[in-house]
Amino acid sequence: MEAACDHGGDAEEPAGEGEAMLWTLREALERQTLQIGASACGATAVVDVLKALGVDVAPEVADRCVQTRLRRNESPLPDYLLSRSEAGATHAQLIQGAEEASEGKVTGRFFHLHPRRLVRLVPWLARWIRRGAVPVATMNMQVAVPVGDEVPDAWHHQLIFGVAQNAVFMTNPLDVVSEDELHQRLCSESVLLIRREDVLQRLTPDCCLSSLSEPRWKALDVEGQVKLMAQEEEQGQDGAKLTHIRIPAAYSSGVTLFALRESELGQELLSAPELPLLGLN
Template sequence: MSGRDGKTDDEAFIWTKQQARKMAKSQSGASNCGATALLNVLLALEVPLPPTEVADKAVRTNQRKYGVSASEYLAARSIAGCTGENIVEGCEKIAGDKVMSRFFAFYPSRTVNLHTWLAQWIRRGCCGVATLNTQEMYGADYWHHQMIYGVDTKGVHVTNGVEVLSFEEIQKGLVSPSVLKIDVDDVRRCRPFDPQSCDALGETWKTLKVSKQVSEIGTSGESYVHIPAAYKAGITLFARKGTSAAAALSEETDLKLRGGDPSDMSSYQRANEFQTDVEELCGVLEVPTNQAAAFQELYQALAEELSGKPSRSLLTDWEDHLKRARAQVDVESFINTHEADFRRTKTVNGAADLRHADMLRSRFRACGIYSSSLSLEELLKRCLEENRESSQQPRPSRITTQNGVWGVEHAAIRKRSYPYVPALGDSTGEAVIEARDQNDQLLGYVIQTGGNYIFDLAVDPRVQGCAVGVALVGTLASSMQRNGVSTMCLDVRRCNEPAVRFYNRLGFRIVKKTFPPWYDWHGGFHLEAETNAIAAHLETVSILESKI
């Protein structure tokens, strides 16, 4: 088949956006985004589809492992899912008589205009799969394969989820070394804890000094362990055999390494094109110099929401936007000037803990952005007081999850838990799953709506980090699984870093960025996960007693 040109030379699509939303397959299981991407490629190239399990086997989908040693857990994480090369091999196994493919590495940086390069191949009838380091793009805890069905001036159009990745954003995931960041909490919980075994996994593990990183968890102040990843960032192109596109693809050479100025990222860094517009608007709208950076952050967020330049009329009330929610750049500036306050935090044993300070920064960052009615100085006092109370709060010796009804106790938890006034209203009388300690003290709760949607999860800040959230979400997932529900989903504010990190660690995937009217201009993320994968985390909560 042949790719369809867009309305201009800047556009090329093999599907329309409507077709993509209607036809594209979504991920059906944990870590099988590679198989899903391959199925969408075959669908677009009008090749008969095999069952999903056949595609999984063909690309050799690997699963994460739980309840194993630290070294075995990390080894499994380094190969979870599949690589771009696996997708090429899988395509050959499934449809080798009909489709040919080529993987093009993008790291180290290549001399290529991604926009033009993709448009040329799509016009010939090709489609592609991007292998992306989404940790660098939006802080996820995984790499991701997404089928490419089009390109235009807005960016690269992909599936799973169906969205547009700006050229600046996708470049972060494409020009990335083969490294995976693993949250230290995930490693710390592994038993046996065998840091000495990590470097024995290979030369690259030795080079990254993984054994040293793991052995220093809790003392180094690092939030992540960096391990080798099997994946290579790049794009795999596919074409029907016997076509001119297939002939051209087989003769194409690898992309040339960038030899010039590494800052020359060509025309596809769309954000640079907006810079002139931002500067002009700052002058027209009389934006003070000390607020220019915040204004630019607002502009970029609105441009992302609109997939294009925001109008002057939309930005006339820019001050109101920044009053409702601060710009992250302003909050980061405050954190930098008050670094000593964060480093003076104490853990429960009274010792200074750099990782604890990092958690406090994340909490303050969310508070600072969303609680704009309070000064940053007042918010810092509150966060430090919260930290003091947390250090004096004994860890629960038992966590009991049970059914309950939302009331005064739950309202108090919600008020303490959220760093802003949530748009959730009064939940009095609603059914909840709640967590209580050995003294029947309420620790947190979760509310489910619509069959598989997490409407509200709140954990008392004084016991955050004690596996209460894992117990609640895991119990809910287990309950859903027993009722035949295979996937669960939720929405989270984009700058609520503690929540995003928590859900990523559990295995939730960021499906798309959203801008619902009840959120501020930063927008949010819609996340999904398989209930069986989430329920499996209950095995890590040794003090859990579930009555559900």
């Protein structure tokens, strides 16, 4: 798993500057939108982004504009894996969806946090939130899983409605996580773990994975992983077995900041540089 991002940089941040809230906890409880459909965490976040920026849009409109992709659960294994690699939405779909749903009033800018960046996450988020930007985290939830907990089955988009010292507040579900935990999930390779049972129940004797021929699929040797899993079943192997296979994911980990397009903040977002890579000073 990808290591936690570095928390260096921004050493000049004054004490207390790492706190900012778009909503209070009570307001978030009242205003947050709960998941609006299967794989629709991205569209759900867009609904709340627009709400926070004063643009009310029906959930079904946001979902249509984001163009949420669904898992093809009834497909043979190769097509199922392809659908899993892109199910839901990418940050680019969130930005496009917010722009379209708001009729051009809202724009967004994505900031990559992988590879590791020279940034202190909470103070960085606080500065943008205080200026009126609305952040959405795109996270690999399969990273930083507490010992003993089941590995989640997907990546996740969540609106960040506030930050405080070592705390980040998010919606859908309403949650507070530590800076370190969030930073690990925001600093991940674009990979997705697929559970053993989801592979084996779709694996047939005539299954051919040669169609998964793009370089990223080849680099992860997805076909080899599936063959190894099948051999473990055939041989009735005792002991440790593969619990998951790793496939490429369409998503990039990081934070999208949204603002009104015609505002000074919106223009600044669009021209802001990428966060500097760690070690490239």
